[in-house]
Amino acid sequence: MSNHSEKPANARDDWTIDQGWSDYTADEHVVWDLLYKRQMDVLPGRAAPEFLEGLKALDLGKGGIPEFEAMSDELESLTGWRVVAVPGLVPDEVFFDHLANRRFPAGQFIRKRNELDYLQEPDVFHDVFGHVPMLTNPVFADYMEAYGKGGLRSLDFAALKNLAALYWYTVEFGLIQTDEGLRIYGAGIVSSKTESIFALEDPSPNRIGFDLERLMKTDYRIDDFQQTYFVIDSYKQLFDATVKTDFAPIYDRMQGKFALKPEDVVANDAVITRGSQAYAKAGGRL
Numbered sequence: 001m002s003n004h005s006e007k008p009a010n011a012r013d014d015w016t017i018d019q020g021w022s023d024y025t026a027d028e029h030v031v032w033d034l035l036y037k038r039q040m041d042v043l044p045g046r047a048a049p050e051f052l053e054g055l056k057a058l059d060l061g062k063g064g065i066p067e068f069e070a071m072s073d074e075l076e077s078l079t080g081w082r083v084v085a086v087p088g089l090v091p092d093e094v095f096f097d098h099l100a101n102r103r104f105p106a107g108q109f110i111r112k113r114n115e116l117d118y119l120q121e122p123d124v125f126h127d128v129f130g131h132v133p134m135l136t137n138p139v140f141a142d143y144m145e146a147y148g149k150g151g152l153r154s155l156d157f158a159a160l161k162n163l164a165a166l167y168w169y170t171v172e173f174g175l176i177q178t179d180e181g182l183r184i185y186g187a188g189i190v191s192s193k194t195e196s197i198f199a200l201e202d203p204s205p206n207r208i209g210f211d212l213e214r215l216m217k218t219d220y221r222i223d224d225f226q227q228t229y230f231v232i233d234s235y236k237q238l239f240d241a242t243v244k245t246d247f248a249p250i251y252d253r254m255q256g257k258f259a260l261k262p263e264d265v266v267a268n269d270a271v272i273t274r275g276s277q278a279y280a281k282a283g284g285r286l
């Protein structure tokens, strides 16, 4: 979500750019369709119902890369959110300001056919397919706005790392417990075929019940599958635990550091799966 170089010349002060929908090539639309189909081979029965409902409500499978304006009109009628195009990663304060105003900044470019599985920078498939469906859920939509406001506030503390861990372990890599079993709501998982299976079914990672402070002091991997996934019981639980809590004392206690490694399991963890860590021990993605 963060990191940046210089603002590109074509970007506005808030770093938004035109999506340039009519400039996508036929092949780029085909890449979206390929990615969409691959994910839909694995997501029914794995993704959270709210995610799948969001996909449907926004008709993201109608073929081709969605046009942001039309999609945003629909999304705005549901929860007041819109999607704006950005060149890629944007500075933290810009990112937080967009979220705080119910605008989701999405990459405009799409990955190439030879990098369907893994890429460093979030593209339009990760950002739109992965993130936007959950923004149709009213509670999650409110959480995301509050996160943006909390992000702006965190800049006054040396707390960005710990707040970023919250985003990472919920918005990007969150799991939710349902009556039918564990389901995925994190965008980084639902937009990856291999991690959708790994996160739910592989014996390697830990799966641990959500605990705000536990999670915010846990380091995470940005270059490979997670070694721990945190599991919420409901979006309301996530909302209540974060929006109704003053993070200032938490930030003070954490001192901008991670006390726990990604794979750690500690006393008082609500362990759902104690992972073998076999995948990471074997060298991970290599």
Ligand code: PHE
Residues within 6 Å of the ligand: 143, 146, 147, 149, 150, 151, 153, 154, 166, 242, 243, 244, 245, 246, 247, 248
């Ligand atoms: N309550 C947090 C604070 O005091 C703000 C926040 C809300 C952060 C929701 C993340 C998610 O800073």
Ligand code: FE
Residues within 6 Å of the ligand: 122, 126, 127, 130, 131, 172, 187, 188
């Ligand atoms: Fe993301």
